[in-house]
Amino acid sequence: MNFEIILRSGLSTGTILIFAAIGEILTELSGIQNLGLEGMMLVGAMAAFKTSLATGNPWFGLLVGIAAGGLLSLAHAVVTIHFQADQVVSGLSLTFLGTGLALVLGEGLTGQNAPLIPNFTIPLLSQIPWVGRVFFSNLNLLVYIGYLFIPIAWWYINKTRPGLHLRAVGEKPAAADSLGVSVYGTRYLYTFIGGCLAGLAGSAISIAISPGWYSSQTTSGQGWIAVALVIFAQWNPLRAALGGYLFGMLRRFMLDLQGPMTLFGAPNPFFYNHNLAFFLQMTPFLLTIIALVLGSAASRRQRIGAPAALGVPYVRGERD
Amino acid sequence: MSLPFHLQVEKRLEEPPRWLPIVTSLGAVILSFLISGLILLLIGGDPIKTFQYFYNAAFGSWGALSDVIVKATPLLLIGLGCGLAFRMKLWNIGAEGQFYIGAFCASLVPLVPLMNMETTPRAVVLLVMALFGMIGGALYGFIPGFLKAKFNVSEIISTLMLNYVAVYWNNYWIYSTFSDAGFQMTKMFPKTAWLPRLADLAQQNRAFSGITLHLGVVFGLITAVIIWHIVNHSRWGYEITLIGDNPKAAEYAGINIKRNIILVFMLSGALAGLAGMSEVSGVVHRLQERISTNYGFSGVIVAWLAKLNPLATILVSFLFGALIVAGREIQPSGLYFLIQGTILFLVISSDVLLRYRVRFERTSSEAA
Structure with a gap:
């Protein structure tokens, strides 16, 4: 077991969760909850892989993967914004729809090798002792894009005018409307952006970080983890990033725990009884619940929480 | 060119008629089979054969x-x-x-x-x-x-x-x-x-x-x-x-x-x-x-x-x-999820018809 390997693995797999979670944060800040992340990620992963395979160009694959996630999210947008349907149920059906689409269109992709987004070492930065070796060398290009994306998302939400409009629409849509901000327009836009980022997260799996198409196992529940991450992060991209990287590290750590023959000088039970690994595998999910319990206590203390209008359809002229 | 009528969407003030939810749900189910069939057609499948197979797999015999x-x-x-x-x-x-x-x-x-x-x-x-x-x-x-x-x-x-x-x-x-x-x-x-x-x-x-x-x-x-x-x-x-x-x-x-x-x-x-x-x-x-x-x-x-x-x-x-039984035997295997997701999407969308009514109104000559 090697801390550097765990850390680097966390940075890679965490990136997938972070794209999806920050996309969901943007969507939820506008007042729309989209639980369909898993479906959108799967469709993104399938579209990116299929396109990359067909055209031989992974960048084109990435673009199509992003667009596919975005397109699928529009179904959720129409149903929840215009038809005022229940957002939880719509999100769940989006997961089914996305899974179905991805499996039907992804027939025969298993076992194929598509061209991938390359790994990359950043010149200069990679020369920094330790930090350079761990954070800036031979990681996937999308991991570095994640580094840049996290602070930009935070800055956009908290420090810019469109970010202010976004938060206003999610907190007090009627007030935002009266100031001339289009509530429907904003919600459509950020649901779409959230979908695009879920598509990006899916593409990051299939043509970059853990490449290949394994039908519904490609995402293996990461979309749901990303939804949990949003709540854990209290709708803050920086906390989402921290949580995402930590979760990635935790998964790798659990995997690596089975390697050594001794732990702390004693015989390693996970080495001698492989079935105990099932308990290691369930630990991240249990820890997610514990994190939510702690997070909900903290958020009550600090009086922060979900956007006030999250999940509530907006109808102009109706009192809430 | 202007149509001789326009659509007026307004909120229902009274309870919707009792038959309406049943009709909209049924319509949604039928429509979602049509959409799934269309997708099958687009990817080169034969929807009619598939659905026939579907039907037989689910209701073709007492065992089924x-x-x-x-x-x-x-x-x-x-x-x-x-x-x-x-x-x-x-x-x-x-x-x-x-x-x-x-x-x-x-x-x-x-x-x-x-x-x-x-x-x-x-x-x-x-x-x-x-x-x-x-x-x-x-x-x-x-x-x-x-x-x-x-x-x-x-x-x-x-x-x-x-x-x-x-x-x-x-x-x-x-x-x-x-x-x-x-x-x-x-x-x-x-x-x-x-x-x-x-x-x-x-x-x-x-x-x-x-x-x-x-x-x-x-x-x-x-x-x-x-x-x-x-x-x-x-x-x-x-x-x-x-x-x-x-x-x-x-x-x-x-x-x-x-x-x-x-x-x-x-x-x-x-x-x-x-x-x-x-x-x-x-x-x-x-x-x-x-x-x-x-x-x-x-x-x-x-x-x-x-x-x-x-x-x-x-x-x-x-x-x-029936969907599960038929879906088990049908290729591509994701079709089952696709139909499920589409049905649900259409049903929750059709709920809007329970809350709003759509009226055709004749466009009066002065307004045109």
Whole structure:
């Protein structure tokens, strides 16, 4: 077991969760909850892989993967914004729809090798002792894009005018409307952006970080983890990033725990009884619940929480 | 060019007519088959042949029909439980996990074994198994209910996470202690732990030979009537509906919301657990991996399609049972999810017709 390997693995797999979670944060800040992340990620992963395979160009694959996630999210947008349907149920059906689409269109992709987004070492930065070796060398290009994306998302939400409009629409849509901000327009836009980022997260799996198409196992529940991450992060991209990287590290750590023959000088039970690994595998999910319990206590203390209008359809002229 | 009429969309002030929800739901189901057929056509399939095959796989013979009912049984139980929780706006997405824990606990009876499987009457064994399944599911439902009531933890997330935990828990036991000669399944239950099947009567009536229909469906039907009674004719059902519709009013009325959150979650879990018991005891006859084909999630959809009405849940779960049976044999395998997702999307979209009315108005000559 090697801390550097765990850390680097966390940075890679965490990136997938972070794209999806920050996309969901943007969507939820506008007042729309989209639980369909898993479906959108799967469709993104399938579209990116299929396109990359067909055209031989992974960048084109990435673009199509992003667009596919975005397109699928529009179904959720129409149903929840215009038809005022229940957002939880719509999100769940989006997961089914996305899974179905991805499996039907992804027939025969298993076992194929598509061209991938390359790994990359950043010149200069990679020369920094330790930090350079761990954070800036031979990681996937999308991991570095994640580094840049996290602070930009935070800055956009908290420090810019469109970010202010976004938060206003999610907190007090009627007030935002009266100031001339289009509530429907904003919600459509950020649901779409959230979908695009879920598509990006899916593409990051299939043509970059853990490449290949394994039908519904490609995402293996990461979309749901990303939804949990949003709540854990209290709708803050920086906390989402921290949580995402930590979760990635935790998964790798659990995997690596089975390697050594001794732990702390004693015989390693996970080495001698492989079935105990099932308990290691369930630990991240249990820890997610514990994190939510702690997070909900903290958020009550600090009086922060979900956007006030999250999940509530907006109808102009109706009192809430 | 202007049309001689225009569409006027306005909010309904009165209750929509009673037939309208049925018509819109049916329309949504038909439309979603059309859309799925179109997608099949686009990817080079033959929709007519596929759906013919679909129909035959589900209703083509008595055996197929019995398979449909067998698949509908867990969906019915789960759909009833989820529907009850949804009335309170409690999003129990954890039926999948509660199903697995229910199946696990019920399996303990023949596997440990908790009673002498040779001498105990079959009815007693089955009753104890059903009880164990329900208790297991209820306890597993208690966790998210308690976390929601006490710490306001989103039940959507906690139930989803617990789904994974339940599957890994189940896997541990079937890979280790209860493993049958190293296979990833337990040994077959003794016959006393099997729910009676129609096939058991084959000696009296040849027509029943090979028919897998088992007693679990009776559990489902009885539960549907009980839940229907609770919802429509009991004080508790009224409280649940009130909490869902208007939590503030319920609080002023002195209803203990937190206690109800936990209770409803436990009942919802108990029904999913009973579904798990019915599946291992009536169908698989052992505990193994993948005893659920997404029953937990399909149950959510079933409940919603039935508009949370317990009796309508019977019908909808039958339809989804057919979808599962046909979907098993159909290529591409994702078609089943695709149709499910499309149906649900169209149904929740069509709900807008219940809240708004569309009127054709003749455009008057002055206005044109």
